[in-house]
Amino acid sequence: xxxxxxxxxxxxxxxxxxxxxxxAVSARSVASxxxxxxxxxxxxxxxxxxxxxxxxxxxxxxxxDEYRExxxxxxxxxxLLALGQTVLVEERAEGNLVVLAQTLAGAQRGGRLAExxxxxxxxxxxxxESALVRVLAGSPLMEFxxxxxxxxxxxxxxxGITLFESVDxxxxxxxxxxxxxxxxxxxxxxxxxxxxxxxxxxxxxxVTKARR
Amino acid sequence: xxxxxxxxxxxxxxxxxxxxxxxAVSARSVASxxxxxxxxxxxxxxxxxxxxxxxxxxxxxxxxDEYRExxxxxxxxxxLLALGQTVLVEERAEGNLVVLAQTLAGAQRGGRLAExxxxxxxxxxxxxESALVRVLAGSPLMEFxxxxxxxxxxxxxxxGITLFESVDxxxxxxxxxxxxxxxxxxxxxxxxxxxxxxxxxxxxxxVTKARR
DNA sequence: GTCTATAACGAGATAGAC
DNA sequence: GTCTATCTCGTTATAGAC
Numbered sequence: 363x364x365x366x367x368x369x370x371x372x373x374x375x376x377x378x379x380x381x382x383x384x385x386a387v388s389a390r391s392v393a394s395x396x397x398x399x400x401x402x403x404x405x406x407x408x409x410x411x412x413x414x415x416x417x418x419x420x421x422x423x424x425x426x427d428e429y430r431e432x433x434x435x436x437x438x439x440x441x442l443l444a445l446g447q448t449v450l451v452e453e454r455a456e457g458n459l460v461v462l463a464q465t466l467a468g469a470q471r472g473g474r475l476a477e478x479x480x481x482x483x484x485x486x487x488x489x490x491e492s493a494l495v496r497v498l499a500g501s502p503l504m505e506f507x508x509x510x511x512x513x514x515x516x517x518x519x520x521x522g523i524t525l526f527e528s529v530d531x532x533x534x535x536x537x538x539x540x541x542x543x544x545x546x547x548x549x550x551x552x553x554x555x556x557x558x559x560x561x562x563x564x565x566x567x568x569v570t571k572a573r574r
Numbered sequence: 575x576x577x578x579x580x581x582x583x584x585x586x587x588x589x590x591x592x593x594x595x596x597x598a599v600s601a602r603s604v605a606s607x608x609x610x611x612x613x614x615x616x617x618x619x620x621x622x623x624x625x626x627x628x629x630x631x632x633x634x635x636x637x638x639d640e641y642r643e644x645x646x647x648x649x650x651x652x653x654l655l656a657l658g659q660t661v662l663v664e665e666r667a668e669g670n671l672v673v674l675a676q677t678l679a680g681a682q683r684g685g686r687l688a689e690x691x692x693x694x695x696x697x698x699x700x701x702x703e704s705a706l707v708r709v710l711a712g713s714p715l716m717e718f719x720x721x722x723x724x725x726x727x728x729x730x731x732x733x734g735i736t737l738f739e740s741v742d743x744x745x746x747x748x749x750x751x752x753x754x755x756x757x758x759x760x761x762x763x764x765x766x767x768x769x770x771x772x773x774x775x776x777x778x779x780x781v782t783k784a785r786r
Numbered sequence: 787g788t789c790t791a792t793a794a795c796g797a798g799a800t801a802g803a804c
Numbered sequence: 805g806t807c808t809a810t811c812t813c814g815t816t817a818t819a820g821a822c
Binding site for chain 4: 600601613
């Protein structure tokens with residue numbers, strides 16, 4: 363099944379999306395990239411949208427599987443942040459964040475692509491979230507952050523940077539560097555321990571008060 | 575010029591992109607939304623890509639102008655973060671972050687859209703950056719953050735959350751909430767002043783050492 | 787500036803031979 | 805499962821009347 367036509371069509375779709383984006387996807391362009399007959403898309407997937415949906419989900423699945431062990435090996439916030447950087451850099455070459463971002467853009471009208479991207483995003487956020495929970499356990503940060511929301515924010519941020527990079531590579535690099543710096547700051551809070559905890563608690567009280 | 579056909583075509587393009595995304599854009603769909611004749615797109619813009627490019631730039635310009643005074647009024651990090659949230663919420667209704675994100679996706683193949691989105695992104699990042707520089711002046715944070723890169727990271731993050739929201743509104747909300755919490759943490763570091771500065775410096779030395 | 791009409795082509799999708 | 809051929813429709817873009 364490795365060299366099967368169905369698989370080749372998915373790889374063709376990946377290639378078209380990576381190099382030209384979702385707007386360039388058509389039965390003909392994908393079939394051409396896959397060196398397959400255009401009619402086979404409809405035989406194997408029924409329609410083009412379904413092909414894209416399956417492409418997005420399986421590609422994401424395969425990349426997340428690739429990273430699973432590495433996420434599991436992470437035990438500190440610093441390590442997690444370093445892994446995040448690695449993901450961004452590796453996917454810059456692998457191109458699967460581009461695929462997810464492009465499919466997400468194509469999902470604006472809802473439909474099958476919305477369902478598929480929702481599923482694909484869930485695969486990333488689940489991995490990030492569980493790593494966050496593990497890493498933040500016992501940290502003063504745990505008390506004030508929601509790993510669930512944070513995992514989503516991080517995933518969304520990565521997608522945004524991926525899109526940003528495509529039109530401004532230098533700017534994307536700067537953005538990544540800035541995030542790394544912020545990461546260090548979070549680490550510092552972590553290390554400050556009880557001092558930071560007290561400070562954060564005081565701040566939260568102040569903020570809460572001010573908003574009443 | 576307010577009710578001119580050219581303007582109506584731009585508004586039609588905005589409507590199509592907002593409701594159905596970049597993949598649904600065509601001379602016919604836009605003309606229909608603008609209640610204008612399809613041929614007029616080619617008379618006024620030459621081709622559809624140019625229409626989208628101008629739509630993206632002018633829409634971004636108008637929204638950024640809308641926020642300029644509010645950015646200028648910001649004098650603390652907390653206020654800036656609050657404004658950031660406001661932007662995200664208001665643009666959720668206004669829909670112009672969606673337009674920028676969608677155009678960015680359409681810019682994957684380069685060409686005119688890449689140029690236009692580069693320009694549009696620059697308008698946002700310039701505003702965010704100048705506010706960051708002002709707000710971080712004299713803060714211990716200034717020493718360790720690059721406002722230029724941070725502004726790009728923030729802008730990219732907003733675009734990512736915007737895309738994320740379109741397929742998972744609840745998740746987008748959680749992401750936004752998590753960022754707000756992180757914002758408070760940054761604020762705390764700011765308030766800690768010299769204590770934080772020393773801690774961050776020590777941490778940076780440690781990190782630098784570990785990487786050698 | 788705006789319209790109709792139409793050329794020229796690419797799109798999704800299906801039928802049917804092999 | 806894969807191919808060719810084809811239908812039908814939507815697409816960009818232009819020509820030319822008004």
